[in-house]
Amino acid sequence: MDIPRVLELYDQQLRRDFRLKEPGVVVEYAEGITRVVGPGAEPHDNCVLYAHGTPGSADALISAQVEYFQRLGHAFEWKHHAHDVPADLPECLAKHGFIAEETEALLVLELPRTLPARALEGIRIERITEPARLFDINAIKAEVYPDEKPWIAQALGPELAAAPEGLRVYIAYEGPRPVSAGWMRLHEGTAFASLWGGSTLPSHRRRGIYQALVALRAEQARALGYQYLTVDAGPESRPILERLGFRVATLTTPFIWRGSRM
Numbered sequence: 001m002d003i004p005r006v007l008e009l010y011d012q013q014l015r016r017d018f019r020l021k022e023p024g025v026v027v028e029y030a031e032g033i034t035r036v037v038g039p040g041a042e043p044h045d046n047c048v049l050y051a052h053g054t055p056g057s058a059d060a061l062i063s064a065q066v067e068y069f070q071r072l073g074h075a076f077e078w079k080h081h082a083h084d085v086p087a088d089l090p091e092c093l094a095k096h097g098f099i100a101e102e103t104e105a106l107l108v109l110e111l112p113r114t115l116p117a118r119a120l121e122g123i124r125i126e127r128i129t130e131p132a133r134l135f136d137i138n139a140i141k142a143e144v145y146p147d148e149k150p151w152i153a154q155a156l157g158p159e160l161a162a163a164p165e166g167l168r169v170y171i172a173y174e175g176p177r178p179v180s181a182g183w184m185r186l187h188e189g190t191a192f193a194s195l196w197g198g199s200t201l202p203s204h205r206r207r208g209i210y211q212a213l214v215a216l217r218a219e220q221a222r223a224l225g226y227q228y229l230t231v232d233a234g235p236e237s238r239p240i241l242e243r244l245g246f247r248v249a250t251l252t253t254p255f256i257w258r259g260s261r262m
Contacts, residue, residue: 015050046076098255117215131157
């Protein structure tokens, strides 16, 4: 796989020229900027997805976006990638009051590679098409991250209702209990599908459930003709995914701005 070429295509299709059909969400394009403006005021609804400037332009780029979202009364995320220019964007974001979250690796799998998945004893995986059942993901998140307020069901519900074929959601159950979940976005008109989620209850880790969810979604993307599967991977999932054949394309860091809400 030619990583520089794939990364260039990724920047073009999923960042600079990003398209999204989701109720209440608007994608806007300004000079050197692609931003997503959602219905809510939280960072998970609002994002600077792509920024490209020249040396010395970082402060102006950042100030313009802070002023824009401040007028809306929205917090937002600046999705920074390690190859973005100008190179001093991270330092300038910090200077403007952004808080850096955990850096993750953008991993890419070239399809039609088939991934191995062993049989899961006592576990069944279901595709979720009813928004009400997304609250099973909130239940998983509440147990994995007890200090965070679960919001996945509320965020994904309208998207799933509007475009059930473009958002493939899977939950793994042991009996009636949800134990792991992951979803996939199919980016129509591009070469890419992307993986999201993947939280697994601590009591059910190291049983192959996460790998099975990845393999299932990869097979779905392959069957639908997508060329690449991407995922932002943290330190726990990255080794698993690299063993499955995913390769690192770049690193990505979310920078969060809350302004007076901080």
